[in-house]
Amino acid sequence: MQDAGLAALLLIGTWAVDGATATPVTSGWFAEVAWLRGAPARWVLIGVCIAAVAVRRRWPIPAFAAASLAAVVQMAQAVAPVAADLAVPVILYTIAAQRRREVSLALLGSALAVATAWSVYVALDGRTDGWFYKGPFGVGGEVRAPDFAMFGPADWGGIPVLGSTMVVAWAIGWGVQSRRAYLGELRARARDLERERDQQAALAVAAERARITRELHDVVAHGLAVIVMQAQGGAAAFAKRPADTLAALDTIAATGRASLADIRHVLSASGQIDGPAQPVPGLAQLPRLVEQVRQAGTPVQLHINGSLRPLPAGVDVSSYRIIQEALTNTMKHAGPGAGAQVTVSFGSDELRLEAGDNGTGESASGGTGNGLRGMRERAALLGGEVAAGPGPDGGYVVRARFPLDAGETA
Template sequence: MRDPRHSDPWRLGPRGRWWFDAALTLGLLVPGFLGHLMAGQPLAALLTAVQVAPLWWRRVHPSAVFAAVALASAAQAPLHDLPIFGQLAFPIAVYSVARWSPRPHGVAALLVGYTGSVVAAWSWIGGFGAPTITLSAVTPYVVSIGAIVTAAWALGFAAQQRERYVASLVARAEQAERIAEREVELAARDERSRIAREMHDVVAHGLSVIVVQADGARYAAAKDPDLAVGTLATISTTGRESLTEMRRLLGLLRDGDTGVAPQPGLDDVRHLVDEARAAGMEVDADLPEAAPDVPDGVGLAAYRIVQESLTNVRKHAGPRATVTLRVTVGPAVEVEVRDDGRGAAAASDGRGLGVTGMRERAAVHGGTLEAGPAPGGGFAVSARLPL
């Protein structure tokens, strides 16, 4: 249930404002005009109509309405030297220009009102039949009229300030909403890029293992069927693991799937080594004896770097390439994968994203990665991930 203490302020809608302005204008015009006519004051009735009628447009053209009311009030001084009903329109016009016009227009209206208070007081004293016009007689009228003008201007000015403040709050809220939407969009884009890198690593590694094993099984089938059966079992296991991880990654893109399967970490590097050896690759691995306690993100990055490096060896280093893998944990996780294969002479279609993805993973954790031909031949990948 909505808390009434925090409800939106009540405001008139467009239709309500129209009715309010109609009631205000007619409520001043009809009794004022008819009242002066019934009192035998046709000139006062006409001046009342001229002063009150412009109030109908006070929201749309406040400055022009004030100018019309002020001119009609100024014309009254030489024509009629007594107060009339239509002079109620003057403070309303002052309020309107102070609320809906630029601030200089409101200040000008206030000054005109002060001037008009002096003129009106001087004219009314004479109309009341005073034999002489003295400062002591005029002052109370000037102060009273000036106070009414000041109050009308202050109310309009305060309303304008409040509207500006509310408008600024709304603008800031809309800007904050746009920024939040943009941040969500950027976060989603980053997450999709991360998932794309993960998918690349999974697919490239799994398929490379499957291709190598399938080639070996094809050649072994004729000479050693038992070896072919074992190789096919490795292909099946690798394919299932790759499909499982692909489903987990695709689940992150679906609504309602949390993708809570555990991410591989540093301790899973041994599985990569065993898998590579099972595929026929010679791997000399130097890994920590016990699984070190490292942040999940750093462990995943190290795992993916090793995975991608072994995949590249399998794809580009050539047959009978030997791999040296070293992983150390200290102030940083350091990964080095070196092979004695073709190195810079390896053919590439130029469309691979493996090295780029590894560099991005290292950069996310404030680390560095170097990849290129190794001295003496082969290819080397060296990464450092600070803890």
């Protein structure tokens, strides 16, 4: 539709300038005669130019060739330029805006070569440019019929007029293509950034979900293990030692409250609930954890090697949770009468943890549970590692290592 409109506009402009008046005003006497005598042929050439503009997007290179040929024929007939002759630079603009630079430059070079050759030919043929000749014919007032042999072809299609117009048209078309490519690159980059942002958001959500899952697993599993052991012990002692049963119930209540507080801390840290900030568990709370396990009926020995010092928050929390999960597994799977031993070793550039038991439970040979997977994930996020398996003297041992940078603190 746009091409048809432009073609119609050129046709109307051509008719308004060269066809609507009886006497053309855009050329000399010879061009006037040529127009009057060759109107049908001239309009055929104009029609070729108009049709080329109409199909310039569908067949740009053939359209450019046809319009250029029509312009050359008109110049050879020494007729004046018309609006339809703008088809040549218009189609060249289209090619420069849509095709590869090599193609448009090749066509521009070829057209300029033809225009240059045409200008040289017109300048050296020894005849007058028929378009510019004003007359009259004859000498001393005598008017004779024109001698057409003295007139040569017109040069408006050479370098000065049509050549410079084609250069400008190509430059504009190439600028349009460059800007279109630049905007396309910006849009593609924006889409890539948006896609990357969505991926990062999805990864962040998945990481946060995994973190909450690990935290809830450690908190709930440990609390329930303590509650179950206290409940079993209280039930067994109810008949003969009611006081022990009451103590077990107190421990169950305290463990439940502590577990609820830990769950609330996990959810508040993720923004799921509102509430005051809860203290983050760390190795400073390790003695309380060991005492809680002892009260549940599992003997635990705690050893600290090296100089105590503040730890990065991530290492501190993960160390606590790993030991908590190891003791929970001891209570759940090590079997009756089993004891545990926890060792925390502070090195100059690393922190080592070891939690083992002397039990004979079935889990002593396991290593694929959710708890162990959570331990390994915690350590891997901080550049550490976790190894779990049967101990050299029986039982089950969990060992963890975290690298520490010199001077790194919470």
